[in-house]
Amino acid sequence: MNLFEKIFNYQVISRLDEAGSLALTSQERGWLKTLLEHPASSDAFTAGTLAKLQLLLKAEANTEISDVIIEKVKSHERQVYHPLLRTLRRIMIRSGGIRLNYRIKHGGVKSDQTGFPYKLEYSMIKREWYLIWYNTHHHMLMSTKLLNIVSVEEVSLPSDRVEMLKAKLADLLDSRQEQAAIEVVRTYNPELSRILYAFSCFEKTVSYEESSDTYRIQVTFLGDESEFLLSKIRFLGKRVRIVESENLKRRMQESASKALARYGVEEPNLKRL
Amino acid sequence: MARESFDKEIQFLRMLALAGGAYSRQQFAERLGISVHTFDKTLRYLKEIMSTVYQRLPRDQGKELSEGLRYNYYESADPLLLFLFRAKSLKESESIRLSLILTTLQLQSLTAMEVMDACSGSMPDDFSLPDEKTIRGDLKYLEEIGVIVRSESGRPYRYKAANDLVTQLSDEELIDLFDFVDIMANTQVPSVQGYLLRDNLKKALRQRSMDATVTEPFLYKYHYHSRILDEAHLYTIFQAIRQRRKLRFLYLSPKRTKSYSSKNTNPLFERETEGVAEMLLPLRVVYDHQYGRWYLIGHNSRQGIMKFRMEGLTQIEEGDTVPEEEFSHKLANLEEQLRHSWVTDTGRSVRVVARFYNPDRSGANFVKERVLSQGQWGTITEETDSTFLYEITVNGIFEIKPWLRSFGSSCEVIEPASLRREFIAEWKEIQTYYEPLREDL
Numbered sequence: 015m016n017l018f019e020k021i022f023n024y025q026v027i028s029r030l031d032e033a034g035s036l037a038l039t040s041q042e043r044g045w046l047k048t049l050l051e052h053p054a055s056s057d058a059f060t061a062g063t064l065a066k067l068q069l070l071l072k073a074e075a076n077t078e079i080s081d082v083i084i085e086k087v088k089s090h091e092r093q094v095y096h097p098l099l100r101t102l103r104r105i106m107i108r109s110g111g112i113r114l115n116y117r118i119k120h121g122g123v124k125s126d127q128t129g130f131p132y133k134l135e136y137s138m139i140k141r142e143w144y145l146i147w148y149n150t151h152h153h154m155l156m157s158t159k160l161l162n163i164v165s166v167e168e169v170s171l172p173s174d175r176v177e178m179l180k181a182k183l184a185d186l187l188d189s190r191q192e193q194a195a196i197e198v199v200r201t202y203n204p205e206l207s208r209i210l211y212a213f214s215c216f217e218k219t220v221s222y223e224e225s226s227d228t229y230r231i232q233v234t235f236l237g238d239e240s241e242f243l244l245s246k247i248r249f250l251g252k253r254v255r256i257v258e259s260e261n262l263k264r265r266m267q268e269s270a271s272k273a274l275a276r277y278g279v280e281e282p283n284l285k286r287l
Numbered sequence: 288m289a290r291e292s293f294d295k296e297i298q299f300l301r302m303l304a305l306a307g308g309a310y311s312r313q314q315f316a317e318r319l320g321i322s323v324h325t326f327d328k329t330l331r332y333l334k335e336i337m338s339t340v341y342q343r344l345p346r347d348q349g350k351e352l353s354e355g356l357r358y359n360y361y362e363s364a365d366p367l368l369l370f371l372f373r374a375k376s377l378k379e380s381e382s383i384r385l386s387l388i389l390t391t392l393q394l395q396s397l398t399a400m401e402v403m404d405a406c407s408g409s410m411p412d413d414f415s416l417p418d419e420k421t422i423r424g425d426l427k428y429l430e431e432i433g434v435i436v437r438s439e440s441g442r443p444y445r446y447k448a449a450n451d452l453v454t455q456l457s458d459e460e461l462i463d464l465f466d467f468v469d470i471m472a473n474t475q476v477p478s479v480q481g482y483l484l485r486d487n488l489k490k491a492l493r494q495r496s497m498d499a500t501v502t503e504p505f506l507y508k509y510h511y512h513s514r515i516l517d518e519a520h521l522y523t524i525f526q527a528i529r530q531r532r533k534l535r536f537l538y539l540s541p542k543r544t545k546s547y548s549s550k551n552t553n554p555l556f557e558r559e560t561e562g563v564a565e566m567l568l569p570l571r572v573v574y575d576h577q578y579g580r581w582y583l584i585g586h587n588s589r590q591g592i593m594k595f596r597m598e599g600l601t602q603i604e605e606g607d608t609v610p611e612e613e614f615s616h617k618l619a620n621l622e623e624q625l626r627h628s629w630v631t632d633t634g635r636s637v638r639v640v641a642r643f644y645n646p647d648r649s650g651a652n653f654v655k656e657r658v659l660s661q662g663q664w665g666t667i668t669e670e671t672d673s674t675f676l677y678e679i680t681v682n683g684i685f686e687i688k689p690w691l692r693s694f695g696s697s698c699e700v701i702e703p704a705s706l707r708r709e710f711i712a713e714w715k716e717i718q719t720y721y722e723p724l725r726e727d728l
Contacts, residue, residue: 015522015525015526016522017372017479017480017518017519017521017522018293018372018374018375018519019375019432020375020377020381020385020428021385021429021432021434022372022373022375022483023373023374023375023376023377023382024335024336024339024340024370024373024374025339025377025379025382026377026382026385026386027339027340027373027486028339028340029382029383029386030386030389030390031490033386033390034393034490034494035386035389035390035393035448036393036448036450036453036487036490036491037389037434037448037487038433038434038449038450038452038453038484038487039432039433039434039483040432040433040449041432041433041480042480042481042483042484042487043433043452043484044480045477045480045481045484046452046468046481046484049467049468049471049475049481052471052475054467054470054471055467058463058466058467058470059460059463059464059467060463063456063460063463063464066455066456066460067452067464070451070452070455071452074433077480079477079521079522079525082524082525082528082571082572083476083477083571083572083573083574084571084572084573084574084625085476085573085574085576086573086574086575086576086577086628086629086630086631086663087575087576087577087629087630087661087663087690088576089576089660089661090659090660090661092660094470094471094474094475095470099466099470100463100466103462103466103504106504107462107497107501107504119651133504133505133506134504134505134506135505135506135507135508136470136473136474136505136506136507136508137508137509138474138507138508138509138510139508139509140660141474141660146506206306207305208578210305210306211305211511211513211578211579211580212577212578214304214305214511214512214513214579215509215510215511215512215579216509219307219308220305220306220307220308220309221308221309222306222309222310222314224314229306229309242509244695245693245694245695246693248692248693248694248695249577249689249690249692249693250689251689251692251713251717252713252716252717255720255721256720256721263721264721266717266720266721267718267721267722268696269695269696269717270714270715270717270718270721271718272695272696273695273696273698273699273710273714274711274714274715274718275696276644276696276699277699277707277710277711277714279711279714279715
């Protein structure tokens with residue numbers, strides 16, 4: 015098996031595109047056949063479709079490659095699929111609105127919340143699904159765990175209203191974007207690769223100043239993601255330092271002094287303040 | 288003929304993806320150990336592929352490629368780095384022929400001679416007409432990779448595109464299949480074939496007039512995009528493991544010192560001449576979810592168990608096979624040693640005990656949730672209303688340390704005492720990073 019097949023060549027693909035032709039290789043089908051054995055497939059398809067797919071792929075060989083792969087430090091896979099995915103994504107295709115009942119953090123249920131669904135988001139860290147939606151009553155961008163949704167029904171919306179909601183969503187997302195600059199502490203430049211890998215899951219740009227041999231990572235994130243960014247920064251410890259974002263800097267300082275307090279170390283600085 | 292190597296392109300794209308924008312042409316070329324001329328040539332080639340594959344990308348994407356690959360989280364659902372796997376070089380005449388043959392066979396089954404006639408009719412004027420031998424060779428290739436099927440009925444054989452997986456499905460079923468492939472390719476490893484299939488299904492949906500609202504409903508938060516570059520080596524290694532075959536390669540690792548940190552220094556930024564020729568019996572591949580990185584683990588007669596970052600592997604070649612007995616003995620030994628590895632450390636095992644503090648606020652206990660979810664085989668014991676103890680036996684403390692530290696003040700290391708001291712020292716130093724300047728007071 016070769017991932018660099020001639021048939022995957024970019025010129026071939028572009029010609030096939032123009033002609034509206036498909037080239038499905040057995041390695042793609044083999045991959046699918048293997049993945050259909052994952053328990054998630056029963057939530058992904060109706061029983062009829064699943065049986066049909068299995069029949070269509072009967073002659074393919076399984077790729078047994080997962081036998082040689084050991085996955086480490088993977089978060090517990092709470093869910094890969096959620097039964098509501100199919101329902102919600104169909105509403106999204108029709109640009110429909112939603113009426114939701116969902117459980118909230120501190121107990122209780124919010125009912126009859128109307129809104130417009132934007133995207134279904136999977137957290138690779140928590141390994142579960144969220145619905146990002148616009149709450150039309152409170153004019154707020156929401157992120158709700160699918161696990162917490164008690165019920166959902168579709169509400170039809172006129173198309174001009176849909177366009178307006180889409181524009182509003184884009185504005186809201188923009189307005190919630192924050193920036194932080196993180197500097198690689200120079201002593202740790204030899205570990206640059208590891209540091210950049212750790213930040214490679216964020217939207218970021220890297221700059222390098224040759225005269226001081228300093229790397230700086232400019233991260234763009236949504237406000238409520240600062241907790242995760244901070245955990246990454248703590249993960250890397252002394253290797254990186256936040257240089258821009260007063261909020262994150264303050265949080266890191268708090269983190270350090272509170273951590274030291276756990277170990278019974280008093281810190282004169284804070285006391286003086 | 289030796290297989291075309293994509294080492295240079297992989298290194299190139301990895302550097303773009305990780306350090307995007309940081310370097311000038313000169314600096315970039317220097318760090319890859321190539322000339323500026325080669326840098327320009329490689330960039331031109333990659334840009335050409337990218338603009339061909341992603342015709343619908345905004346115009347400034349070409350510019351972006353030279354400045355680094357930047358993902359706009361809410362706007363790009365396509366895995367940008369996938370175009371690496373489109374880089375196989377091909378003569379133009381061959382690319383025209385293969386696509387003509389496949390197009391001819393989309394809706395009808397034809398014999399080799401009929402295919403040849405159809406191709407000859409559609410071949411652009413400036414290319415010579417294919418002969419029967421060439422067409423038969425092409426059909427054989429397409430059949431081998433499963434893109435076309437040969438019908439059961441006797442000679443002359445008839446061929447047809449193997450598109451049943453798509454054509455047999457209703458619109459609704461095709462959407463479900465697209466979703467499944469999209470989700471599995473993004474959340475599971477390995478994923479390259481899934482992404483290739485996703486491209487095909489996306490095309491099929493477009494043919495049925497279903498647009499972007501259909502193909503881009505999902506987002507995956509905190510994804511390690513560059514992980515798919517390392518999959519380029521995965522199948523070579525898989526094959527070798529299956530055949531109990533040794534691999535030879537040039538490993539772009541820097542210093543050979545024994546310290547943990549230098550083992551992890553980036554081979555990417557080192558010149559090729561500093562690479563080390565290695566010979567290894569591959570046993571397993573490890574995927575580290577903390578960084579989205581791959582490791583090759585194997586056995587070498589001189590040094591025993593060895594671990595290599597996949598990104599440092601270049602010029603991989605197959606070597607001799609070993610007897611089954613030898614392979615299984617070494618594999619069993621490795622599995623035993625990896626049992627307590629947080630990632631790949633096979634050093635002496637240590638008992639680590641940490642106290643975790645539940646959040647003050649009421650509501651979800653996200654500290655405990657995270658420990659339960661990520662703490663691997665460690666165990667939890669309730670201590671007080673506000674704390675619990677986490678205990679784990681793990682090979683060495685280096686790999687687990689960043690994870691414990693990421694909890695900040697919610698985690699207090701109890702044992703080993705040396706690790707506790709290290710944490711105190713580190714937090715003190717981190718605190719100095721954020722101290723207000725004394726002059727200000």
